[in-house]
Amino acid sequence: MLKNGLFNLIGSILRLLIGVVTVPLLIRFLGLADYGLWALVSSTLVLVGLAEGGLAASTVYFVSKDLGRQDGRSLMSTFLMVSASMMTLATAMFIVLVVSAPIVSANFPNLTEAQRLIMVPALQWGGLAVWGRMFQGIFVGIEQSYNKYALNNLITTLQGMCSNIGLIVLAWHGENVIRLMQWQVAMVVIFFVVHAVFGLKLLSKTWGGKLGLIWDGRKFAQIIKYSTSVWLTSTGNVLFSQCDKVLVGAVLGPQLLGAYAAISGFTSQINGLASTMVQPVLPGISGLSLEVPEHRETLVARIRQACQVNLAIAYGLGGLLLSFAPVITGLMFPQDATLPNLLLAFQIQIVIYSFYSANSFAYFFLLGLNKGGLLMKVILVCSLLSLSMIYWGSSLFGFFGAIIGNAGFLGVFALTLIALKALDIKMRLLLQWIGWDSVVFLSLGLAGILLPVDVPIYYRCLIAAAQVVWIAKILLGERFKLSLSKAF
Template sequence: MISLRRFTGGVVIGWVSTFLSIAIGLFMSPFLIHHLGEAGYGVWVLVQSTVSYMYFMDLGLRTTVVRFTAKAQARGDHQEVSQVVSAALWLRLWTAAGVMAIALCLSALLPHIFHIPTQYETTARVALVLAATTLSSTLVFSVFTAVLSGIGYFDLLGLLEMVQVTLTSLGLIPILKSGHSIMAMAGWQLCIVLTINIVAAVACFRVCPELRIHLHRPPPELMRSLWSLGLWVLIGNGAGQLILYTDNVVVGIFVTASAVSYYAISAKMVEYVRQIAFSVLKFFMPLASSFRALDQFDRLRQLHVRGTQLVLLVTYPIVITLVIRGDTLLCLWIGDRFSVEATRVLQILAIAAALMLANASVNGIALALDRQKTLAIVTLAEGLANLLLSLILVKHIGVLGVAFGTMIPTIATSLFFWPRYLCKLVHMPTFVYVRDGWLRPVLAMLPFLFVSHWAEMHWQPAKLMGFVLQTMALLPLAVMGAFVVFHREIPKIRIIIAKRRGQAAVN
């Protein structure tokens, strides 16, 4: 049974972990670039991106274990939990061996695939093997974190994630200052991740003392059950990896390692915005599932609209800042030369993110309505289109072509497919959703947009901290715009909260 305390703790710790990760990333990116150089940082990004592709070998098992564990634990069927975990662990051991075999092959071919400077060839090969070992350990031990998630230990998982993010990132500072290379960075991350994974496994056996592991080939019927649930999750995850990590690899193959640095920094800024959106939406899928189970489509429609509004109101001030003031930010954060190369890439990717965020609730609602097949197929089509367009355009306009290759498929799915498809699923007119879910948040952001443009023209800061303080000083305009547009909803929200408190008091 999932307790309210652990659920609430997971939400709070999740928010803290997200913003801590972003803060550390904002600090570490210029630090890594200045200590590794543009080429060295590009090699580091290529190694990480190449290994991240292998995460598709998750095979959708983590989601499957979470679902099986939650259902079996609710029934008190500890034997089924042990069977599922044993089967998943058996599969993951073979998967980890496959990852290492692929990594060894890629390490031999790495300098022939990417434009890596000669002095980095050996370093990149060793770092790739170490990073693949890190991924392999994560794949194996994620079986235990899935069990913890299935039984509701969100607070513990959040704490472990926060510790891992902090140590793996900040631990690189003394490593680089002492003159060590990318190999030492990869080795440090392996040690921290492996330690956190072992702690999670020990915690899993402590909170589930009935858990028994048997490492033998699972029965065919259990394998079929795991595969039937995990297949479309696997395809969706693989497509997501294709979208997230294709660009850096394409730039590394067709341009230079230094160009990867420019693209990776811009992509990372946009990825932070996605992380914030995910922290808002990650608990929407259970709500949508409960509404669907009770055939409460009115609440499902409300969740769809309110979820979109919330994500846009939280993230669009950041997107507007990146598009309008991205050049100033990069100049103060990394340097003048870097801003010249990366600003236009940042603006293109930020616009693509703005379109994607307008349909940010698609994952939760589609999964809740058992439309994971459609979700996986459309995401895969978008990923393949991203790859194809990037390969075509990079030959003509370089790094910008890769950015446009990302934006064009996003426009196609975000504007012309997902709004109509989701509105059809929840029995809602598309126009109503676009008006309430999209246009009203955009209207609320207009004051912030105009004042940000004015600041970029007439209020140039001298240092990065000045830029941060300026942005914080302008944010009340976004809050004011949201209040003006949504002030009528505030009394309704108060009434709903009051009713829920009254029901809780009665119970």
């Protein structure tokens, strides 16, 4: 897990750095209102992409099982069934977007007529991007099933770099949101082909290069059942991470949406990094059973390992962002007296995302233990609660009401409680694993908040250095090595 997690972490850090550069430049070249329009279009496309139905996650789960049994025939059957299903869903969503784009744009009362004229073709072009991303998920899942995390992260990082560099150049030359979306489509198509080539090459080694149609009705039913549970779970995550922007755009308009999207996009990287670091645990536990004593010991060892790594990334990265929050907001946003206190909003959002991201390990463990039903219920409830708080908060209290509304998603801590109960692990033991580390990270994070805005930068660097040292201690310390040796 550690090796693959580090590949994920390195790739995610590189993508985070690319995003750090991209967001402020897009805001400056496009303007806050047009950046808000870009965020609105992008979030709408992500919501449409939910139609993938959890098939990408099912690819990882079922391909990993087939590989564990060295069953080439079953592997071929899995690939063909998920591919055919994804092709059908992706094509349907492309048609829906092309037809419904004018209707969607008409449902945002705060958009000007000029902005609607841009949004409609941008959504229609985005339909191609949705098609490519949905189908690309199948081949990404194959790469992960074969533990090719280095390859997967290399391709994904290159895609992010090429995409964002192109967006910056186009915005710098004064192009509008439509041109930016056309560039996105081009990048999605190119890198979809790249993922497909590598994915098919990996599969051919297992099934011997002979491709044939093998339909297994029983297995197809299992895929649909698993995909549905994962889809309902991911729906909750995407509702929280994307539908909030749609609501804020509808209530507050594109300019404040631009500020909200920039802050949320930045802080969401905390969860992205925390999740990608512990994600490799899923293939490793998909074949384990709680009923087998030896398996249970392995699961407990891995949950300890994943919990410690998860906390280090979630709290550590949150602390780093808090240390440099005044610098980041100064770079991201123009000096405009009409805007709310964006520094305070950024700090609040960092704290919220850091706390909820510390539960990522529980998400993947429950997914690997096939407890998708519980995941679905908890995440959907928390998402709907948070979206309700964001909508009413923005309607009644404006920008800060929307920011604080994100706290509704902190209810995902219930996932940690469920995972501990499933493995019969006491809360006291969990606190022994992470208690002292939590105190250190929270203290350093508080120090970053309390620093005066105009303090010399080297004070912020000192706090950041302490965060990095403690992250390294967790990842490389003797305690972590011990849990790693038990896990393997």
